[in-house]
Amino acid sequence: MRSTAKAVPGYSATAIGLHWIIALLIFAAFGLGLYMTGIPGLTPTKLKLFSWHKWLGVTIFAIAVLRVLWRATHAAPPVAAGTPAWQARAAEGAHHLLYVLILVVPITGYLYSSAAGVPVVYLGLWKMPALIGQNDELKEVLKFAHAWLNYLMAAVVVVHAAAAVKHQLIDRDGTLGRMLPFLR
Numbered sequence: 001m002r003s004t005a006k007a008v009p010g011y012s013a014t015a016i017g018l019h020w021i022i023a024l025l026i027f028a029a030f031g032l033g034l035y036m037t038g039i040p041g042l043t044p045t046k047l048k049l050f051s052w053h054k055w056l057g058v059t060i061f062a063i064a065v066l067r068v069l070w071r072a073t074h075a076a077p078p079v080a081a082g083t084p085a086w087q088a089r090a091a092e093g094a095h096h097l098l099y100v101l102i103l104v105v106p107i108t109g110y111l112y113s114s115a116a117g118v119p120v121v122y123l124g125l126w127k128m129p130a131l132i133g134q135n136d137e138l139k140e141v142l143k144f145a146h147a148w149l150n151y152l153m154a155a156v157v158v159v160h161a162a163a164a165v166k167h168q169l170i171d172r173d174g175t176l177g178r179m180l181p182f183l184r
């Protein structure tokens, strides 16, 4: 079976690097987001963690833009031979949705900060522009959107990762090895 897995074409080093850098940073930003919002009151630690969260989010957005541009100019390897058409379509749909979410989630966070009237000072060095004016009604909508788009992204990632593991361990078609070459 390993020979079948080896025969499946994988992603390039750039695609793999971008995939895992973004995934790791998103896991960190997601965990930090949940943790920091759970801290009661307005402590100095909480404010520091909010800043770190925003820096992480802005960094993720910048890498996500590069990734989407890179992907738009570089095709993905063909799906494993024998993959049912519906599964290939479902995977493609999930991938498109994930590309949208890795852009839209940080955008809603940024707009939320702008609407709340709190500037983002990237790495404590560069005061980034407010994209919209302070607005209490919009602030609540954006806070809700940021949280729920995050939960949607988490749900899609869980299904996405579970599908990859299922293909690797049950179907044994080398899918996970396309993104983790040491498994090939």
Ligand code: HEM
Pocket: 026, 029, 030, 031, 032, 033, 034, 037, 050, 053, 054, 055, 056, 057, 058, 060, 102, 105, 106, 107, 108, 109, 110, 111, 112, 113, 120, 143, 146, 147, 150
């Ligand atoms: C992919 C990047 C990001 C991820 C994964 C992420 C994730 C999260 C999560 C899970 C929460 C907690 C939501 C809740 O349960 O209430 C949160 C809250 C928050 N995020 Fe993000 N975030 C990202 C980007 C950003 C960016 C770029 C900014 C601003 C520049 C930002 C600003 C905030 C703020 C201010 C909150 C607190 C909301 C509140 O007061 O309840 N986030 N984020």
Ligand code: HEM
Pocket: 019, 022, 023, 024, 026, 027, 071, 076, 079, 091, 095, 096, 098, 099, 102, 157, 160, 161, 162, 164, 165, 175, 176, 177, 178, 179, 180
């Ligand atoms: C925040 C986390 C993640 C995001 C945003 C994400 C996003 C994506 C996207 C957009 C693609 C499509 C690449 C392309 O064809 O252009 C992809 C592929 C892939 N991802 Fe993820 N991913 C995440 C986490 C994971 C995890 C945790 C695993 C494994 C446990 C995983 C395994 C894979 C595999 C195996 C592929 C290749 C699928 C195929 O060959 O059709 N990903 N991912």
